[in-house]
Amino acid sequence: MSFACAILIFVLGRHDFWRAALTLGASTVKLAIVLSMLPGSLAGTVYVYELLDFPPGIGIAFRADGLGMFFALVSSTLWVVTSLYAIGYMKGKHARVRFFGFFALCVSTTVGIAFAENLLTLFLFYELLTVCTYPLVIHDETPQALKAGRKYLAYTLSGGALILLGVVLVQHLAGTLTLSTSGVLSPAAGRPALLATFLALVAGFGVKAAIMPLHGWLPTAMVAPTPVSALLHAVAVVKAGVFGLLRVIYNIFGVDLLGLLDYTGWLALFASFTIIAGSVLALAQSNLKLRLAYSTVSQLSYIVLAASLLTPLAAIAAIAHIANQAFAKITMFFVAGAIERTTGRTHIFELAGIGRVMPWTMGAFTIAALSFIGIPLFAGFVTKWFLSLGALQAGAWWFVLLMVISSLLNAAYWLPILYLAWFREPRGLPRGVHEAAALLLVPTLISAAYVLLLGITSRIPGMPFSLAQAAVRFVTGI
């Protein structure tokens, strides 16, 4: 249905308005539009809308299939929540017009990525996203922030160049860039050419997906204001990378071809290494936001690993984890920001007793942490469960072991924080410091509630999980 998409574009155009009310209004409208497309998408309908026949024969076009819907739903839901939070967080800071303007643009481009019909559209929005996030990363305009911004641009633009190379190769080999259910490339293209394409695309998207050793920009970009970190790390940028990878694996190469080629075995190895190494590095961080950043590096590779297993159950895990990680991680960033704004503390050892002072905030943090550890009934468990089953389906039991080790590592770096926050007496906090402001607290609680919801209500149609299943049906044809 092109109509829905047209309204969407209309919404995109108006995002440049900076006023808080408009941001909120636009985000709510967008969420409503995405939700309105949900029932059809669940039933397997695919909405297609062609915007421009810009490079002749390829064109800029949108299509809302299961996977795209899923990503769009997650990012537009989180946009509402993050906007609310950002309004509270940025109160009294400089350059808010620029901030909210680019903030909205980012989300628009993200939805553009989600609904891209072909690889070129995807690439276009992907590059736009890079450009739009730059002003957000350097928002503080300190030398440190500017340096981080340069590093960010260097990494992502090189990644973009690689993707462009890959896109050209795909066009050359397949004659089309349309994302199709079963992949567009055929084995006839020859191994060297296919390998080059795969490497270019995976390495390109791998930069934003922060697969080691391409993750360097992510911890550095932590100098950005917290809502940006939350958005970058939980939704827009990193998930765009992962989403690109999923598109490449499922819709460009296709499960059958990749099964034949065995490249994904290597990808899985890189992802496994990232999962473990990211967690180990997270353990070594004493700054809360940096620990969150390395945890993100590790968690993103769950998705990459799951996708590279090429089994239907693992695909469910890959897609569902986009949401599970997004909500849990955004909760944590909100908490980190709330603590920073309320008490000025950024290091983990300073958090002693913070749970007694800010019980609701730390309650949300606890939920997110337990989800990452993969305790049953929390969202993370669903991922862990399906990823493990998917690995067994692929006959790779060592990945199950990897899951177990990783969740123990997660326990090792989240539980001490919980212990400090709840079981120690607060020290050196000025009197009268208590719970964060409502604008910071409410979004935090909403996203924490979502983490619980994702864990227990995955049966309910319309929840992301059933959408993930619909997406998997679409991708794998079962």
Add this chain to the structure above:
Amino acid sequence: MDRATLMDLLPALVVALPLLGGVLALPLRRLGERPRSVILGMLCLATVAGVIVLLPGALAGELRAVSLLRFAPQVELYLRVDPMGAQFAATVAVLFLLALVYSAGYLRHDGRETRYYTFFMLSLGWMLGVAFAGNLVTLLVFYELFSILVYPLVVHEDTPEAIRAGTKYIVYILVGGSLILLGVIFCFHLTGDRPFMPGGIFDPGTDRTLLRVTFWCLVAGFGVKAALMPLHGWVPDVHPAAPASFSALLSGVMVATGCFGILRVVFEVFGVGLAAALGVMPVLTGVAAVSVLLAAILAAGEDNLKRRLAWSTISQMAYVVLGVSLLAPRVTAGALVQISNHAILKGALFFCAGLLANQAGIRRVSEMAGAARRMPLTMAAFTVAALGIVGVPPLSGFISKWVLGVGILEAGQPLLLLVLLGGALLAALYLLEPVWMAYFHPPAAGGPGRRRPEAPLSMLVPLLVATLLSILLGLAASLPGLPLSLAERAAAAFFGPG
């Protein structure tokens, strides 16, 4: 119709009641200490009543089941009351009720009681969930959550020692939990979501190697909590560090949860036939036998009273695993009865240890000289419970040892009878020494001063009730509805009509 529906929902209700208590503990703080204790006590009592109402049905062989939610497409949370679960639930609920009453007197007013009561009630709820879990996923969900909920109770005292113990506990339990998850995922991969079934859930032609891996994952995972010997490390540290009211539960039912998990795995996931065919049971027998004796020897060498009791728990719970590993009907019944009887007896012993420490400052066996003159009632209860653990007739401990012993002979393993008797003799050595000290040694001059002679009523009553229960479970063991009947019923189901 209405009545039937209510009965159907009863298992869920029984699990929910204590959870409600946990949630209410915080707001009820405003009412003051006593009203809150009373309300929580009433909730706990209602829970016990609910479990008892479920007993006749379980005994008659009805499987009352209620499906809670399907939290992922093929995964269902599912509660089911069977004889084994009902027996365990009844044990858990009764001991929690006693411990709750005891806590009211035991806890110092240090501002942390709210946290204690909240997590106390929550863990009761989740633990009943473990007892009534109808499939592996449900078991995993309740088991994992309750293991974590217990942490605030372990570190309740907030001393550096307690915090170290808490860390040790959480590390052991998380590693164990991961192993269980691994096992559950393997099971799920092999069969999909199936409820527990006597005779096992696996299809005959399943790959044997994979089954063995699954078995060891699950048994080692539950073995951490059941304190099987190389995995027992957390037990002797955590017990002395936790408040006595909770140590009683740790020893009485927490460790038993691990055994309960192993029982479920052996009989209702693998089934007797498959477990025997895998050839894994002799190894388990060996491990358990070593645990029984070694832990008992270590207990005899320990001076700290609560640590000694903790080692004793390791030894006594290894009896259960020993019984399970022989795969014979009567010895299985013995193992199940041992869970219940030991829970009450060990609960009583820890109550005593708490009273001794609180009232007279006695923490070591060597300090117990003359304690009986100061606290006659406490020491009388201690004596009865100690004799019960040793297995002196007509106390409850004797019943379980007797059934286990007869079962061992029936299973054709007379050598293991020596292990059983050796364990009992060592138990006599390590538990009767404090009794002897208390009664027949004159109080050491310059020892801990006489402060308060006997404990307050709120702590004595649960202690005496536990003691009386252990006598009752011994004298009236064959009455229907008591653990023995349920255990026999469960064992009969595991081994089929044949």
